[in-house]
Amino acid sequence: MFSKVYSGTVLGIDSRRITVEADISDGLPVFDLVGYLGSEVREARERVRISLKNSGYRLPAKRITINLSPADMRKEGTAFDLPIAISVLAALGLLLEESLKDTLFIGELSLNGEVKKVNGVLPIVYMAYEQGFKRCIVPSCNVREGAVVKGIEVYGVDSLTQVAEFLSGNLHLAPCCLQAEDLKPSREDTQIDFSDIVGQELAKRAIEIAACGMHNILLIGPPGSGKTMLARRIPSILPELSFEESLEISKIYSVSGLLDNNQSLILNRPFRSPHHTITTTALTGGGRFPMPGEISLAHMGVLFLDEFPEFNRKTIEILRQPLEENEITITRLNGTFRYPANLMLCTAMNPCNCGYYPDRNKCHCSLSQVRNYLGKISRPLLDRIDISIEVPQSDYKDLNKKGGRETSAAIRERVMKGRLAQTERYKKDRIHFNSQLTTRMLQEYCALGKKEEKLMEEAYARLNLSARTYHRVLKVARTIADLDGSESIQEKHLSEAICYRSMDKKYWD
Numbered sequence: 305m306f307s308k309v310y311s312g313t314v315l316g317i318d319s320r321r322i323t324v325e326a327d328i329s330d331g332l333p334v335f336d337l338v339g340y341l342g343s344e345v346r347e348a349r350e351r352v353r354i355s356l357k358n359s360g361y362r363l364p365a366k367r368i369t370i371n372l373s374p375a376d377m378r379k380e381g382t383a384f385d386l387p388i389a390i391s392v393l394a395a396l397g398l399l400l401e402e403s404l405k406d407t408l409f410i411g412e413l414s415l416n417g418e419v420k421k422v423n424g425v426l427p428i429v430y431m432a433y434e435q436g437f438k439r440c441i442v443p444s445c446n447v448r449e450g451a452v453v454k455g456i457e458v459y460g461v462d463s464l465t466q467v468a469e470f471l472s473g474n475l476h477l478a479p480c481c482l483q484a485e486d487l488k489p490s491r492e493d494t495q496i497d498f499s500d501i502v503g504q505e506l507a508k509r510a511i512e513i514a515a516c517g518m519h520n521i522l523l524i525g526p527p528g529s530g531k532t533m534l535a536r537r538i539p540s541i542l543p544e545l546s547f548e549e550s551l552e553i554s555k556i557y558s559v560s561g562l563l564d565n566n567q568s569l570i571l572n573r574p575f576r577s578p579h580h581t582i583t584t585t586a587l588t589g590g591g592r593f594p595m596p597g598e599i600s601l602a603h604m605g606v607l608f609l610d611e612f613p614e615f616n617r618k619t620i621e622i623l624r625q626p627l628e629e630n631e632i633t634i635t636r637l638n639g640t641f642r643y644p645a646n647l648m649l650c651t652a653m654n655p656c657n658c659g660y661y662p663d664r665n666k667c668h669c670s671l672s673q674v675r676n677y678l679g680k681i682s683r684p685l686l687d688r689i690d691i692s693i694e695v696p697q698s699d700y701k702d703l704n705k706k707g708g709r710e711t712s713a714a715i716r717e718r719v720m721k722g723r724l725a726q727t728e729r730y731k732k733d734r735i736h737f738n739s740q741l742t743t744r745m746l747q748e749y750c751a752l753g754k755k756e757e758k759l760m761e762e763a764y765a766r767l768n769l770s771a772r773t774y775h776r777v778l779k780v781a782r783t784i785a786d787l788d789g790s791e792s793i794q795e796k797h798l799s800e801a802i803c804y805r806s807m808d809k810k811y812w813d
């Protein structure tokens with residue numbers, strides 16, 4: 305007999321439908337699996353056979369052939385175990401064809417017939433919904449991520465027998481139904497707040513601007529001055545995620561297997577802080593079985609690279625391209641796909657090995673040592689940072705000052721106002737933030753008056769700007785004007801933006 309069961313697989317952060325066909329015919333007893341399979345899928349043969357046996361099903365001494373299609377696509381992973389097992393049961397006549405209609409299956413099987421967690425449930429369920437399936441059967445610990453998709457029933461299951469009983473109508477299961485509070489941010493991150501930070505008003509201001517326009521920022525200063533502390537608080541001043549944003553981020557986490565059991569969506573802005581020993585692949589994504597990297601896990605949030613010069617130089621140089629393009633493209637046999645990476649980069653560093661340059665009372669590094677240390681950050685990379693700010697050691701008397709400090713919520717208000725101005729302005733442009741302005745758009749949205757032109761001309765010469773850094777200054781000035789509620793970029797906005805560019809000269813020239 306013959307049967308046909310549907311499943312799905314992940315491609316990038318999207319998904320494609322896979323058809324599993326089983327045929328049972330007379331002949332030498334074999335259990336064959338074909339259809340351009342990766343090694344994990346080939347091993348499904350053993351897992352499914354033993355899992356069926358241990359679930360109480362007896363395989364007849366016949367020729368069983370399973371085919372996974374489309375044939376042009378290499379199939380990877382363990383999520384086809386369950387649909388393969390179901391297709392065998394159906395071909396044996398143990399399940400009615402009717403019960404498989406409009407249903408998609410995913411799940412790994414253990415040898416004793418348990419259904420185990422797999423990656424990518426959210427994008428696969430989403431694809432199923434788009435293709436008109438009525439229900440999905442998924443591992444129970446993945447059910448909540450699938451249930452986020454409206455308009456399709458998602459059932460969580462624990463074992464192969466449970467699925468068979470359900471399909472035969474002997475067992476009632478209810479589709480997973482999420483409550484409204486499951487989709488609200490937990491705000492667990494509210495425990496850390498900008499009001500924890502004493503002083504550092506200039507750094508806070510720079511961070512507010514960076515958060516508003518999604519600009520890349522560099523914090524430079526001695527150890528213990530609060531750089532890490534500042535960076536960790538950035539998500540607390542970013543606007544809450546919309547449902548669509550949550551969904552897009554959650555797809556990335558689903559594919560990476562980083563959604564916790566029973567977690568449905570990523571509801572808070574990501575803050576990723578990889579260690580400086582990270583490999584290039586782990587940072588940017590890719591690999592033999594492609595996975596999103598840290599830059600994609602930070603999508604719509606913050607990527608924090610602490611101790612920036614300690615990172616492998618090649619690794620951070622590779623960041624340049626995705627930083628410009630807001631995504632990373634990976635080419636594989638199955639085609640080319642992209643992982644989104646639209647993030648705010650925050651980097652932090654000490655100015656030298658000891659950390660205290662240019663304070664000559666404390667720093668005894670030679671100038672060439674300092675130059676060496678700073679030189680780990682290349683010019684082209686530095687050019688891609690919009691805002692650099694010094695974070696000096698706090699004064700003793702400031703540290704004991706109490707009260708009067710602004711909360712993250714108050715700063716977030718202003719950030720959101722500035723964001724609104726950008727959303728309005730870029731309605732037709734398919735960009736969201738000032739940091740994404742193209743050269744053509746700069747001419748339209750960042751036109752300067754006479755006085756401002758002159759200021760820019762002077763800064764261009766004095767700071768030795770390049771065309772790229774010149775454009776970046778304009779983008780930052782645009783954000784400062786937006787925070788100020790100003791239609792045009794004025795002198796004061798521009799001169800503040802220029803200040804954030806002057807660290808290049810102070811440290812790197």
Ligand SMILES: Nc1ncnc2c1ncn2[C@@H]1O[C@H](COP(=O)(O)OP(=O)(O)O)[C@@H](O)[C@H]1O
Binds near residue numbers: 501502526698
């Ligand atoms: N401005 C500040 N306000 C309050 N605490 C601070 C401040 N600066 C530093 N600290 C304290 O010093 C510790 C070290 O700060 P950290 O952010 O790790 O410094 P850095 O990353 O610059 O080396 C923090 O955990 C905090 O307790």
Ligand SMILES: [Mg+2]
Binds near residue numbers: 528531533610
């Ligand atoms: Mg630190």
Ligand SMILES: [Zn+2]
Binds near residue numbers: 657669
């Ligand atoms: Zn030093």
